Amino acid sequence: MADRYLSFTATAPGRFLTRRLGLPQPAALRRWSPEHPSLTGSLLHLTAGTSALDLAPVLARTGLPLDDSSDPAAVVLDATGVRDVDGLAEVHAALHPVVRSVAASGRVVVLGSPLDAGAATDDGHHRDHHRAAVQQALEGFVRSLGKEIGRGRTVNLVRLTDASAAESTLRFLLSPRSAYVSGQVIGVGAQGSAGSVDRALPLAGRTALVTGGARGIGEAVAETLARDGAHVVVLDIPQAQADARRVAERLGGTALALDITAADAGERIAAELPDGLDVLIHNAGITRDRRLVNMPAERWSPVLDVNLASVLRTTDALLAKGALRTGGRIVATASIAGLAGNAGQTNYGASKAGIAGLVRALAPRALAEHGVTVNAVAPGFIETKMTAAVPLFIREAGRRMNSLAQGGLPVDVAETTAWLAHPASGAVNGQVVRVCGQSLLGA
Numbered sequence: 255m256a257d258r259y260l261s262f263t264a265t266a267p268g269r270f271l272t273r274r275l276g277l278p279q280p281a282a283l284r285r286w287s288p289e290h291p292s293l294t295g296s297l298l299h300l301t302a303g304t305s306a307l308d309l310a311p312v313l314a315r316t317g318l319p320l321d322d323s324s325d326p327a328a329v330v331l332d333a334t335g336v337r338d339v340d341g342l343a344e345v346h347a348a349l350h351p352v353v354r355s356v357a358a359s360g361r362v363v364v365l366g367s368p369l370d371a372g373a374a375t376d377d378g379h380h381r382d383h384h385r386a387a388v389q390q391a392l393e394g395f396v397r398s399l400g401k402e403i404g405r406g407r408t409v410n411l412v413r414l415t416d417a418s419a420a421e422s423t424l425r426f427l428l429s430p431r432s433a434y435v436s437g438q439v440i441g442v443g444a445q446g447s448a449g450s451v452d453r454a455l456p457l458a459g460r461t462a463l464v465t466g467g468a469r470g471i472g473e474a475v476a477e478t479l480a481r482d483g484a485h486v487v488v489l490d491i492p493q494a495q496a497d498a499r500r501v502a503e504r505l506g507g508t509a510l511a512l513d514i515t516a517a518d519a520g521e522r523i524a525a526e527l528p529d530g531l532d533v534l535i536h537n538a539g540i541t542r543d544r545r546l547v548n549m550p551a552e553r554w555s556p557v558l559d560v561n562l563a564s565v566l567r568t569t570d571a572l573l574a575k576g577a578l579r580t581g582g583r584i585v586a587t588a589s590i591a592g593l594a595g596n597a598g599q600t601n602y603g604a605s606k607a608g609i610a611g612l613v614r615a616l617a618p619r620a621l622a623e624h625g626v627t628v629n630a631v632a633p634g635f636i637e638t639k640m641t642a643a644v645p646l647f648i649r650e651a652g653r654r655m656n657s658l659a660q661g662g663l664p665v666d667v668a669e670t671t672a673w674l675a676h677p678a679s680g681a682v683n684g685q686v687v688r689v690c691g692q693s694l695l696g697a
């Protein structure tokens with residue numbers, strides 16, 4: 255279902271009328287295309303406090319010219335050295351004069367320190383609560399700026415200690431690929447980078463399996479991973495095989511007819527891929543909405559089974575079999591309905607919050623024992639068949655109730671997934687990244 259309001263506000267009379275009425279002003283977002291692979295304009299590098307990061311070489315490799323004279327397409331503010339409220343004043347002083355000049359669909363990325371870093375003071379007993387307070391303050395700052403900045407511009411916070419380990423993350427956030435990711439706090443560990451990676455085809459020679467890949471978000475994920483060079487296995491239920499085969503053929507991949515809730519789904523995937531796989535995308539998901547008072551067990555169970563139990567089961571089976579190769583990536587699909595809650599979705603919300611719990615608990619162990627990262631994407635309102643079926647009024651509210659005042663596209667979730675699946679993203683682990691245009695639902 256096309257977003258007619260967005261088309262209308264892109265016209266002169268539409269803009270005039272909706273401004274006069276104080277209605278939302280969505281900007282047409284600039285997304286990645288082969289013709290426009292990067293932001294157009296310069297990158298402004300600012301610092302608040304005294305930073306120990308070696309950021310300049312990493313920023314130089316983004317391909318954006320470093321320049322502080324013209325209107326920047328992106329601003330990176332290094333606030334990792336902010337330790338007290340005076341340091342926060344430097345955050346204000348750095349961004350206050352430039353925020354107006356950031357180009358439409360531009361990026362503001364604030365860098366902070368991990369909240370537990372340097373937590374102990376010299377006597378080793380007390381947390382440095384001043385530093386903790388102002389580093390946490392950066393979240394409120396970023397989320398507030400995200401809500402007011404407008405014009406398709408995004409604002410995100412990255413917590414890091416090592417600039418080179420965060421290179422893939424900065425490249426993603428400082429590109430058109432992150433068009434619908436705003437108001438997020440992303441933690442990046444200190445693990446070194448992946449060595450040399452083919453920039454154009456980072457997933458060349460790798461195998462990626464996408465559950466529910468026959469349509470919607472899964473189809474876009476399959477397409478994007480194939481664009482990045484992966485051999486893609488499009489898994490979907492037997493009833494969706496015509497679509498799964500069509501997608502696989504178009505991408506030079508393989509279709510796999512399998513209901514992911516089958517008790518032996520993990521074993522069947524492993525048997526299908528005797529050489530193992532590198533990227534496992536748990537995307538298949540269903541809804542069976544009803545308020546809890548009206549929800550029989552027959553509507554509860556399938557949602558928990560597809561969205562959560564099968565993810566747990568197949569992940570366990572594939573890890574136990576060593577089917578995920580070292581350097582592997584698991585990306586599961588949560589939802590803002592799971593993070594914020596949604597009336598009529600106790601089953602779905604439970605299943606998707608469960609994904610966040612799974613990711614946070616499994617991530618450190620999977621990395622230590624298998625060299626595999628585990629993260630989740632949490633889509634907000636994405637324009638798919640699932641959301642086209644939502645009644646008009648609720649659909650329109652869902653579209654507008656975010657900082658970018660529009661729904662996201664399947665490709666926005668796919669690009670976020672591709673960043674998490676990237677060989678250079680080994681330091682991104684245990685994260686739940688919302689792709690929601692900074693939805694008003696949830697934090």
Ligand code: NAD
Nearest residue numbers: 466470471490491513514537538539589633635636638640
């Ligand atoms: P969709 O209904 O368009 O596609 C889901 C796909 O999963 C279908 O091809 C379906 O056949 C497949 N599938 C369902 N059950 C399966 C099973 N048991 N085994 C194998 N495949 C199965 O949905 P979508 O909108 O593309 O959503 C994809 C994922 O994103 C889901 O996990 C969904 O919960 C999540 N999500 C979507 C939105 C949104 O706005 N569309 C928002 C938040 C989260």
